[in-house]
Amino acid sequence: MAPNPAHTALWPAPHASEAVDATVHVPGSKSVTNRALVLAALASEPGWLRRPLRSRDTLLMAEALRAMGVEIEETVSSSSTGGAGNPDLTGEAWRVLPDGLRGPATVDVGNAGTVMRFLPPLAALADGPVRFDGDPRSYERPLHGVIDALRVLGARIDDDGRGTLPLTVHGGGALDGGPVEIDASSSSQFVSALLLSGPRFNQGVEVRHIGSSLPSLPHIRMTVDMLRAVGAQVDTPESGGEPNVWRVTPGALLGRDLTIEPDLSNAQPFLAAALVAGGRVLIPDWPARTTQPGDRLREIFTEMGGSCELTDYGLVFTGSGSIHGIDVDLGDVGELTPGIAAVAALADSPSTLRGVSHLRLHETDRLAALTKEINELGGDVTETADGLHIRPRRLHGGIFHTYDDHRMATAGAIIGLAVEGVQIENVATTAKTMPDFPELWTGMLGA
The missing domain is CATH 3.65.10.10 (Enolpyruvate transferase domain)
Incomplete structure (x- = not known):
């Protein structure tokens, strides 16, 4: 059987030429x-x-x-x-x-x-x-x-x-x-x-x-x-x-x-865009109280260099123009690891992501996949017993494979904002939880 063309096509990850300023309506959780x-x-x-x-x-x-x-x-x-x-x-x-x-x-x-x-x-x-x-x-x-x-x-x-x-x-x-x-x-x-x-x-x-x-x-x-x-x-x-x-x-x-509340974990790449490219992203209807693990992004991405304000309309997240490394236990919020790893690869200091050995059993072995794909773009990521150690390096373009994993695809898109020439293999896998991701992503950038 011939492979599905959508699974082999390469999507040129958009590069951010200026700071973002966007409102992104994230689909439901x-x-x-x-x-x-x-x-x-x-x-x-x-x-x-x-x-x-x-x-x-x-x-x-x-x-x-x-x-x-x-x-x-x-x-x-x-x-x-x-x-x-x-x-x-x-x-x-x-x-x-x-x-x-x-x-x-x-x-x-x-x-x-x-x-x-x-x-x-x-x-x-x-x-x-x-x-x-x-x-x-x-x-x-x-x-x-x-x-x-x-x-x-x-x-x-x-x-x-x-x-x-x-x-x-x-x-x-x-x-x-x-x-x-x-x-x-x-x-x-x-x-x-x-x-x-x-x-x-x-x-x-x-x-x-x-x-x-x-x-x-x-x-x-x-x-x-x-x-x-x-x-x-x-x-x-x-x-x-x-x-x-x-x-x-x-x-x-x-x-x-x-x-249904907006999917806060799916808001991650858009918040990350404000960190990576600088600027401001508004996610409407961000709940004041929620059990969604993605709510912890407010704390984690603030520690990595951004700032946020929860208003009556939603969450306003602003990048400071710099990204800091982080040492963090993600055991309760493992699904956020790929996006955090992508941001950490672009930071000004090393990061250690801990408590996520179970990610080896997700849609793919996410720890092995993140290590391989970031390193093939010039990064320096090492697997640990329960996570990743990431030393930022100057990255270059190349193919970012997704392994049919939606969060790998969005991680590659985050890196592509700062690194020209990144191509995402099978961006269509984002349809697992966010069918309109490519359109939302280019819309955020004003394309």
Whole structure:
């Protein structure tokens, strides 16, 4: 089979010839959208998702739920545009009408961690078998935490002993639930997957993490907050419970009318542009309170040389014209690592990024990929046991490979702002979470 031309094409990363001054409307959060879809599918009444993200990962989630018997009606408005040619998403909504979960069904997870991990627990509640398959890379991503836990909780799963995709969940219409121990040190999504469906298990669920440090805790807090918002009772370590134990009480979930926040992690390259090129970027509707890990960008990028102000309209981020190195633990916000590494490669002093060994199991081995690609542009990046050490060097143009990883593509674009001649291989991979990234990027630069 011939390769998809979109996967081999080279995109000349725009070079910033002057300081930026732009308003960028960032699409909705993938993490919130996919959790909201799952909770709406499990609810006892219809719900609305307003301004959802429409990207490969979220459309895979919606199609998977439809295959399992959930009706999702889409209303899409393209009547007007916002600043820099950005779509006005205020008229976009999905209505979710739960009507039981059914099999037989086949689910394509693509390479979406949320789909491959959040939906097997739902499939255990379906009336019939549900087969899960996906991209070749999805076979390499860890899933054992969910598979093993579901078996303990009463589910029957065929995976030929691999602990990965492809697999079939033989839904029995219900699941006993109860206590389960898991090692979620490779992905916090193992915990979220069980919590999201826990209210529908006969005994609820008690998830006890027994491994080493747990990455991406803000994503678990996001799951807990969203469960509570639809009526679930959740006990957590933060609310006085045992360390590393989460309990969800069985009960009905409410339908919600939810407006999805902008994806703050996807705002990262645009904020980085103000650091790299100088100038100012406004991200409208930045929430004053959020569980999104991307909110930590305000702190990290300020330490690296910028300044920010949260206004009633959104977040205004301003670059100072210089970039400073940083020593930072990114264990809770690992998805921000590629963009931070790109900025650090352009800084005036070395950086050490720690706490992210789990990134070796993401869409690609992100630590190896960042090291290779930045070094091939003349950089000096060294892998450590749990992260990266980056010594800034004068970089030159060249091909920046993405490994079908959306955050690698945006990292390359950040470097391209300061380094002429950078070409991004397969920028189309950004469609995983931000389908309009090339247009938003050139619009930010006034092109």
